[in-house]
Amino acid sequence: NIDIGGPAMVRSAAKNWKDVAVLTDASQYGAALEELKAHGRISDKTKFGFSVAAFNRISNYDAAISDWLSSVDFEASAGQPVPQRSAFPAQSNGRFVKVQDLRYGENPHQAAAFYRDLFPAPGSLVTAKQLQGKELSYNNIADADAAWECVKSFDVPACVIVKHANPCGVAIGADAGEAYGKAFKTDPTSAFGGIIAFNTPVDAGTAQAVGKQFVEVLMAPAFSADALELLKTKPNVRVLQISLDGIKRDGASAWARGLNAQDVKRVGSGLLIQTADNHELQLSDLKVVTKKQPTEAELQDLLFAWKVAKFVKSNAIVFCQGGMTLGVGAGQMSRLDSARIASIKAEHAGLSLAGSAVASDAFFPFRDGLDVVIDHGATCVIQPGGSMRDKEVIDAADERGVAMVFSGVRHFRH
Incomplete structure (x- = not known):
């Protein structure tokens, strides 16, 4: 099934772009026909663009073949009707398309650009439509992705507020407004200049409430007409609409569920590639190890806290109760310090931790961290x-x- 002549013909045509216009996608027909009708010829600029697109098309084709063949386990495939394949091929060929150049990277002295997969997953950040606001920055995109991935993991109306890649407030509610109100209470100080994401349509009341704070990016699957009119009074707010309609649930592939199948991290002259942390904890997975059994309400709080902890930088400690976060401790070298910070955050926000549930993304190496969360009210x-x-x-x-x-599952997030 590997074509030889077709790619060779396309490459030869693309090489001779000054004399040949090579079209490799139906989306190019309109531009070619328009120039032919207007001028009787296709301009060199357009032909060169077609040439580049052709080389990219063949490059992607060859890379897909290389990825597939490099993943085949020849020994394991012997006598099998379907070759056995590894999730990590002997050669990895990244294929991405530039979405836009960015003003700068994490810092002003760094250059940056934003790229997407060849075939973006439904409901992913790269499918967003920007409705208003300034151009997105590198940090905006990174933080927006953290907020969006967290909020779309909930099946009920939810709001996630992110600051510097960490959720500083997460809550569920009857609607967007209630979820936002609860999420904001967790840490109003950190919410200043944050990224806010909803997994449910935003109405005028919610938009009005959000407009009272300084927000960098606001995301939701839909906005009412009244909400958009209110948001126009805040022209610097970047408003993104991301449809969740195409996302499938149980049993579907990671792509169909709007998730990455793999995560990639750059290191010196190399890459770390791993399967993405797409594990979803079920109530039946929990193992009670103490004499005291959690109540039904506590079990729900524990599952909520666990879902949030998955998106908090390690070491992560998250206090929750009643479908909202109360205190978040993130990114500390010591789990003990994360526990202390989470309790301090709650105290500063004026929130009681009495009767709260706590999630720790990894095990407690000693009892000291456990004692800290219990001392502050966790049950x-x-x-x-x-x-x-x-x-x-x-x-x-x-x-x-x-x-x-x-x-039984760890959620380190570095």
């Missing part, structure tokens, strides 16, 4: 488990009279 905790000191931590939970469940 139930979810953590992966798996430490050589698990018994010490479980005994501490029993001693303090709190419920603890193990998820």
Whole structure:
């Protein structure tokens, strides 16, 4: 099924672009016909553009073949009707299309551009339509992606506020307005200049509430006409509309669910490639390890806290109750410090942690971190488990009279 002559003909035509206009996509027909009708010929500029597109098309074709063949396990494929393939081929050929140049990167002295996959997943950030506001910056895009990936993981109306790649407020509610109000309460200070994402349409009341704070980017699957009129009074706010209509749920591929199949991180002269952290915890996955059993309400709070912790930089500690975050501790070298910071954040926001649920993205290596969250009011905790000191931590939970469940899954996010 590998074509030889077709790509060779396209390459030869593209090489001779001054004399040949090579069209490789139906979207090019209009421009070619328009110039032929107007001038009887196709301009060199247009022919050169067609040539570049042709080379890119063949490059993508060859790279797809290379990726597929490089992933075949020849030994495992012996006698099999379908070749056995590795998720990590011997050669990885990245194929991306530039969306736009950016004013600068993370800092003004860095240059940057934004690229997308050849075939973007439905509901992903690169499919966004910007309705108003200034041009997106490098940091805007990175933070917007963090907020969008978190908010679309919820099946009920939700709001996520992100600052410097970390959720500083997450909540669910009956509608967008209620979810926003609860999320904002978590950390009003950090929400200043943040990125706000909704997984449900934004109405005028919600837009009015959001407009009272300084926001860099506002995202939602839809906005009412009244909401857009209100937002026009804030012309610098970048408003993005991202449809969630094409996303599928259980049993679908990562792409069909609007998720990346792999994550990539750049290191010195190399790449780290891994399967994406798309694990979704179910109630049936939880293992209660303490004498005290969590109540039904506590179980729901634990699942909510766990979902949020997945999107918080490690080490992550998240206090939650009633479908909202109360305190978030992120990105600390010590889990103990993350626990302390989360409780301090809640105190500064005037939120009580009494009766709260706590999620830790990785196990507690000692009981000290557990004691900190209990001292501040937590009555139930979810953590992966798996430490050589698990018994010490479980005994501490029993001693303090709190419920603890193990998820069996870790969510490091570096």
